[in-house]
Amino acid sequence: MPFHKILMKLDTPQSIQSRQNAAYNYYLQQQKKVQQNTGLNTRKDLTSSMISRVHLAKPGCGSCGK
Numbered sequence: 001m002p003f004h005k006i007l008m009k010l011d012t013p014q015s016i017q018s019r020q021n022a023a024y025n026y027y028l029q030q031q032k033k034v035q036q037n038t039g040l041n042t043r044k045d046l047t048s049s050m051i052s053r054v055h056l057a058k059p060g061c062g063s064c065g066k
Helices: 013-037 042-047 050-056
Strands: none
16 A cells, blocks of 8 residues: 655745745844944945044044054
């Protein structure tokens, strides 16, 4: 007597969609944490006024670091 497997799919379109949404939301949260940890955003630095850019610049020589 041959052995036959019974294949059952327990995933529904709703459960698949909810897992994808949860994974995407987790990804977005991680991206927000990374952006918050990096400090100032490069785009923000380039669009800020020259006075604030000079004020926030680190003192010293750019080539030698002194």
